[in-house]
Amino acid sequence: MTQTLQLKINGSDLRLDLDDPRATLLDVLRERLGLTGTKKGCDRGQCGACTVLIDGRRVNACLALALSHDGAQITTIEGLARGEDLHPVQAAFIADDGFQCGFCTPGQIMSAVALIAEAEAGLDPERIREGMSGNLCRCAAYAGITEAVLDATRALALEEERAA
Amino acid sequence: MSAGKPLPHDAAPLHVTGEARYIDDLPTPRGTLHLAFGLSPAAHAEILSLDLAAVREAPGVVAVFGPDAFDPMPDCSPSVHDEPLLAQGVVHYLGQPMFLVVAESHLAARKAARLGRMELRERPAILTVDEALAAESRFEDGPVVWQKGDAAAAIAGAAQQIEGSIELGGQEHFYLEGQVALALPQEGGDMVVQSSTQHPTEIQHKVAHALHLPMSAVRVEVRRMGGGFGGKESQGNALAIACALAARATGRPCKMRYDRDDDMTITGKRHDLRIDYRAGFDAEGRLAGVEFRHLMRCGWSQDLSLPVADRAMLHADNAYHLPAVRIESHRLRTNTQSATAFRGFGGPQGMVGVERVMDHVAHQLGRDPLEVRRVNFYAARVDRPGGCLPPSPATGRAFFAGNPPPEDFRTLITPEDIFRQKMGGEDAEALRVLDAEEVDLTSRGAETFQHGEAPPAPEGVQTTPYHMPVEDFIGHELVGALAESADYARRRAEIAAWNAGNPILKRGIALTPVKFGISFTLTWLNQAGALVHLYQDGSVHLNHGGTEMGQGLFQKVAQVAAGVFGLEAEAEAVKITATDTGKVPNTSATAASSGSDLNGMAARIACETLRDRLAAMLAERHQAQAAEVRFAGGRVTVAGAEYSFAEVVGLAYQARISLSSTGYYRTPKIVWDRKKGEGRPFFYFAYGAAVSEVVIDTLTGENRLLRVDVLHDTGRSLNPALDIGQIEGGFVQGAGWLTTEELVWDGKGRLRTHAPSTYKIPACSDRPPVFNVALWGRDNPEDTVGRSKAVGEPPFMLGISVLMALSDAVAACGDGSVYPGLDGPATAERVLAAVGRQRG
C-alpha cells in the first residue's frame, strides 16, 4: 500500500509516495532523492555515518523509518553550507584535518553541528570526545575531529556574539 | 603546492560537503541490477544438494547462479587459484558464497539469498592452530625456517633463559565503506568496472579471466575508497567478478555491495597467530640467541598468506640485533575466513613477538624494559666520510618508458614455480579451478624463488636475521630524544611511587620502537607508472597507478608534480583523476606503504620529461642553455625573458612538441630470495617510537590510555599534516588491535563478532587526553622522492607500546615473581585474569 510522506529537506518541501512502509530515512535520502552525501556504514545504528538532523536533533538515518517522520525538517550534509560559504563546522574539519578517507565525515559533521547546538560539551575536549563517540572513524582522525569541534564551537559563538 | 607543505587533502572541500563520491554514491544507469551471495551455514561440509527454486521465484529476482552455472568456475584468488567464486562440492568456511542472486534491488537480492535450501553433510572443521597442526593442515609442504647462527646453542650457553608464548588475535578491517563493485557492460563484450579496490590491475586481471577476455577489454576505475587498510587488496575480487559475470549474462549494469554483517562474515581479516619463543641472554638482558615459532591461522584459502607470514618473519627482529636466531613459520589452513592483508602485512605480528621477549627478559632481570631494549638495538648508523649521508647510487634508479630495464632486473617465473607449492589436505588440491597458464603477476600472492644474489654485508656491519645489513639505524638517537621529550625516566619513577600507594588502580608505562622495512617483498612489484598531460591553457592532468583511500596520496603526488613545474603556489595546479587501468597499466597494489614512494617518483619523472622538453624549446628560442631555464613561482624565466607557465605550454604546442609523457620508476637495490630467507628485501627502513601510559582497574580489568608521545621518522615529510594524520590514525588502529578489537568464533566456526556492536573499534572517546606527535624530520639517506619516507604502515606498530604498558601495569600488581604474559588483544577480561595470576 502506497503511503504519502511530506518532508522538508534542506529547506525544500517534498512529497513522496512510499511503497514500503519500512523504508528507512537513509534509503529514502540516498536512493529516492539522490542525496548520497549521507553514508551507509553499517545500516544498523552503530557507526554514525548516516547522521542527519531531524528537527535539529541528530539521528542515525538508517534507524529512522521515513514514514514516522512525516512533516519533519531534515538537514543533511548537502544542506549545511550557506550558499557559497561553508558552514563553520565544515570549514573547521578542513582546517583541522578532521578526516582521511572522508567516508565518516558527513556523519561526523552533522553530529558535531548538533553537539554544538546541544551546548552540553562546550570547550571541554573530554566531553566533546564523549559526545562524538557515536560516530566511528576507522581512519582514527579523532585528533582532528576533536580540534574541529572545538574550533567550530568558538567560531559559532563568535558569530552569535556578532549577531547579538 | 610544493612538497613539504601541510596542505589538506585534495578532495577536502568535497568531503565536507558530501559531494565526494564513493562507488555506492555513483548514479547508476536505469536498469541496474543488484547482487547478493547465498552463504554457507557450515564451516566444513559436503554439499549433498542445493535447491534454488525458492530463490528463483522470490520477488524481484532476475537470475540465480549456482555452482553449475559456470564452467570452469571463475577464481577469485590472488595467488594459487584456490578460491572458486562459488563453493563446489564442499564448503570450507561458514560464510562462503554458495550461490549468486541477481535482482532488481539490493533488498530483493538479499532477501532471496536467504531462501536457498541445502543439504549438507558436515565434516569436522579445523578451527584452531592446534587442530590444524595436529591434522597437518597447512599451506606449503612444511614450515618455513630461516636461521642465522646456532640459536639453540646460543640460548643454552647463555647465562639466563626465558620461554613463553603469546596469542595475538586477528583484526577486522572495518573500512567504513564496505566492499562494493559496479560492472558496466560495453559494446563488443568489453567491461568497465568500478571497484572499491587497492589493486585495480588485480580486478582487471581477475575479471578478464572470468570473462575469457584479454585484459585490454576490461577497464577498472577507482576514484577513492572509504578506507582500505589492506582489506581491499584481494577481497574485492569476488564482487567485481560476480558483477561482471552477471552483467555479461543479463546485458545490464550490475552492482554488488556487501552489507556490514556479510562483509565481516565473508571477507578475510588480519592473521591471528600464536608465537612460541625461547631466548638466552646475559645479566644486562643482551640476547645471545632467540627462537620463534609462528603459528599463523591462514583460513581456508591461501590468498596472500605466504607473503604475510614472510613479513612476520622479516620483522621478528624489529630494532634488535639478534646474533643467533631461528624463526619457524607455520602457515596453517583452517575452516575460517581466509586471512588477508592488513596494514603492516604480518609485520606487526612478528614485531610483537620480539617486543614480548624484551618485556619478558626485563621482567626476569627486574630491569627497566627500555634499558633491555637499548642494549639490544642494532649498532648506530655510521655516517660515511665525505658527507653525512651515504652516497646514493648514481645509476639504476629510474628509467624511462621506452628504455629497456637494466640486465640485473632478473625475474624468472614460470607457471611451474607457482604450482610447485603444495597445500595440505585433499580439499586444497581439489580446489584448484584454473589452468596453469593463468599467472597473476601483479599480485603479492604471485610466487617465485629466483631473485638473484644479494651482495654480502660490508665488514663489521650488523645484519638482520635474513642477512640484510642494517646501515641506517637511527633508533638510538630517536629513542633517546623521545625518552627525553616524554620525560620517560621521571614518569616511570613517579608511576612506581604512585602504584605503591594505590591498591586498586595501577598505572603502567612503556616505550617501544619500530623499524619497518619498506618495499614489496616480491621484488618486481616495486615499480610504478604515471601519465602526465599538459593542456594548452597550462593546466596539468596527472594519473598514476596508486589508489586513494584517505592516506592523501593524490595530494602528495600532486605536490611533487607541481614542484617540478614551479607551480607550488597555484591551488589545484595539478589535477589527478581516478586511478584507471586504461591510463596506467600493470600497477601494483597500493600497499606496503609504497604508494607515494613509487607513484611520486614515477610522476616526478614524467613531469621532468615534460619540463625538459619545455626548457629545450625555450632555450632554443633564446639561444640559451636548457639548464638556464627556471620554473618557479608559476613563472618561467630564461635569458632575461619571463613567461607564465601557460604561455610556455602554448608556445610548445605551436612548436609541435609533445605535451604528454609517461614516467616510470623502479626501486633500486633490492634483491630477495624468499626460499632461503636471504637478501635485501627492503630499500630502506622507517623508524619510530612511542611511549604509552595506561591505568588499569584491578577489580574489573578495565583500562584507559592516559598519555601517548610519538616520535616518528617520515624522512623529509612530503606533507607534515597528512603524515601526522597517518601516524595518529595508525597508532590508534594498532592500539585497537591489541586492546579492544576482539574477534570471537564459536565452536561451529561462526564469527560471533560480525557487527560494530560486538566488535569494538576505537571511538573518539578512546583517544588519550594527551597525545603528542612529533616528526623526526631528517632526510631519508636513500634517494626517495623528496628524501621522504613511507608512512602508511609503520605507525601502526607504535600501538605495541600500549600492550607493553598494560603488561607493566599488571606486573605492578605482583611481587615480580610471575611474568604477566598478557595476550593480545588485552581486553578487560584478559587484564583481569592477568591481575588474578599476579595476586595468586
Ligand code: FES
Ligand atoms: S549507517 Fe547508520 S549508524 Fe551506521
Ligand code: FES
Ligand atoms: S575518515 Fe575514514 S572513516 Fe573517518
